[in-house]
Amino acid sequence: MYSGVRxxxxxxxxxxxxxxxxxxSVGLMKxxxxxxxxxxxxxxxIYEKSxxxxxxxxxxxxxxxxxAPVRTARNETLTNDFAFYAGDLLAFSKASVRNYAIAITETATPELRKVLTDQLNRGIKLHERVFRYMYKHGLYPSYDLGQLLTNDVNLAQKALSMDY
Known part of the structure; x- marks a missing residue:
């Protein structure tokens, strides 16, 4: 149990x-x-240990x-497959953007830097598109921290309860 200073x-x-x-949670489900x-x-x-x-x-x-500083009484469960797949794509696109940003800082060849920068910009656009889709469909309530955390709890419980 949490017993922090605050x-x-x-x-x-x-x-x-x-x-x-x-x-x-998405990784565990996959x-x-x-x-x-x-x-x-x-x-x-290896999979079992993971x-x-x-x-x-x-x-x-x-x-x-x-x-958490904000809680909500709502308890909506995300059960649709499209919520899982959209969340997975969002996580993938976010990780991709981070990976490209790191790769660019390690690049000395101008031509490669240009290609990586172009691909990074496309990755940023993909991330935005996926986020907007999720937000529009109520799958990523980014302006409602309480609901966001409730969704996390539901997703984590679903992932933990899945058989393998």
Whole structure:
């Protein structure tokens, strides 16, 4: 149980907590959906350890949600497949933007830097498009922290309860 110095988390750490729980919950669901398809025993063992690690991470992080600065009484569950796929695409596009930004800082060749910059800009546009889709359909309530955190809890509980 959370026993921090203050009774609530800071806003900025709450948002980082949200990002980590949402990203890991989607990842956990993908691993669990893929597990039965893995026939190689060594890779299957790696998947199993990864699943267990993500479950532990999510459970450890979930204890901090009660200390978030905003809570909501609403309890809407995202059960549609399109919510999962949209969230997965959003996480992928965000990770892609970060990866391109890092790669550009390591690039010495001007031609490669130009290509990477162009691809980064396309990745930013993809991220915006996915975010706007999710926002429009109520899948990413970015201006309602309480609902955002409620959605995280529901997603994490769904991921943790999935069989593999």
């Amino acid at each position: 009774n609530t988390l800071a806003w900025h750490e709450t948002l980082e907590l949200h990002e980590l729980v949402a990203f890991q 691993l669990k959906m893929s597990f039965r398809k893995i026939m190689d025993s060594e890779l299957r063992g 699943i267990q690690g993500l479950e532990r991470n999510i459970n450890e992080l979930m204890q901090f949600y009660s200390a």
